[in-house]
Amino acid sequence: MAHGHKSDEKIVYVGDSRVRKKTQEERLKPTDYSAYPGKSEAFIPNFLLKEWMVGVVVLVGILVLVMSDPAPLGYPADPKNTAFIPMPDWYFLFMYQLLKYPYTSGDYVVLGVVGVPGLLFGSLLLAPFLDTGKERRFYRRPIASSLMILSLITCSYLTYVSWAHYQVELKEKNIIPEHIKREEELHAGKTTAGGGAKETKKAAAIVAADDPGAEIYKKATCLACHGAQLKGMPASGVPALLGVGDTHTKDDIMGIIKNGKGNMPSMYKPNIDKGLTDADIDKLANWLAMQKTQ
Incomplete structure (x- = not known):
């Protein structure tokens, strides 16, 4: 111990004889965290095994959904089919609708394809660096929370408008989506071949060919x-x-x-x-x- 304020005073560290000094082997041996439940645990294999188990359950759930509902396939691609209305997957409907507006298409297509998405996703990537506050309650983070809510409302609105406009187009043009038409044909074929529940329709022929x-x-x-x-x-x-x-x-x-x-x-x-x-x-x-x- 040191007493006084002399700079050249010798400092003596006094140890506690009740604390046993660990050997080299004991220091290299990993700590058993079972004595501290809920506090911490070894990453390998305890934590990693739990992550794998959760991943397997999620993967099995996805496989069950994929096998229970087959992909809605249409007819083979036909470039001459002018009645076909192309539609992206639901999670890109908001972008599909955005590109329909005048200020993101035509002469401004670069702005719609690169500018707006780049701004949105760039802001998302920079969010952790821009919002560095320690507060975690959303109502105490007005700027970040407002931007998040505005983004959700915008994407939801564009998705809804895109799908509603698609339904209107189908109705106006009297079009049945190809995957629905193929599914109806498949069910009709199974019903016809399944025991005569539906009488086979007589093949039509040209009438009055000499008229x-x-x-x-x-x-x-x-x-x-x-x-x-x-x-x-x-x-x-x-x-x-x-x-x-x-x-x-x-x-x-x-x-x-x-x-x-x-x-x-x-x-x-x-x-x-x-x-x-x-x-x-x-x-x-x-x-x-x-x-x-x-």
């Missing part, structure tokens, strides 16, 4: 999309005309030719430009109304 309307059809614009056999292109959203008379009358078909329907624009003027007359179009509509399955 004058059939010759006019070969000259009309209908041929380009619906094909010579009237089978259309279902994968591209172009319906078949085989059996169209079962659901549409001559007047209905004439109205579709003149006014269009869904993705199909009015075909009256293009047919007139190709040399057809009003009488020819009338015969064409009459022949298409004759296309019935029974």
Whole structure:
């Protein structure tokens, strides 16, 4: 011990004889934390094993969800399908909607693709360095909490608007999403093959192939999309005309030719430009109304 304030005074450290000095082997031996429950524990293997167990449970849960609900696959990609509306996964819907606005698309597409996302994610990365306060209660951190709440509200709003607009587009264009259409076809096929619960529909054929309307059809614009056999292109959203008379009358078909329907624009003027007359179009509509399955 030292007494007084002399700088050259000798300092003597007095140890406690009750504390046993550890040997080299004891100092190298890891401490057993079991004597201090809830305080600390060895990282390897105790803590790491718990993390692995939690990870395995989460992974098994994800695998169960993946196997219970198959991926909603559509038809094979068709670049000619103008009726297809591309949609990203739900967690990118807010960005998809953001790129629809004038100030983030067109001449400002770089701002929408790089600028705005870079600002948002850059701020997220810098948040731990900018907000260095020790307070953990959110109401005591007004700036950080306000930015977080504003971001959540913005992403939620853009996601909702994007999905609502998609539903409106489907309704206006009379489009059934491909994955839903394929699922319906799959269920219909299983029901038909599962014991005759549903009677197999008779394959439709061209009716009155020698009618004058059939010759006019070969000259009309209908041929380009619906094909010579009237089978259309279902994968591209172009319906078949085989059996169209079962659901549409001559007047209905004439109205579709003149006014269009869904993705199909009015075909009256293009047919007139190709040399057809009003009488020819009338015969064409009459022949298409004759296309019935029974």
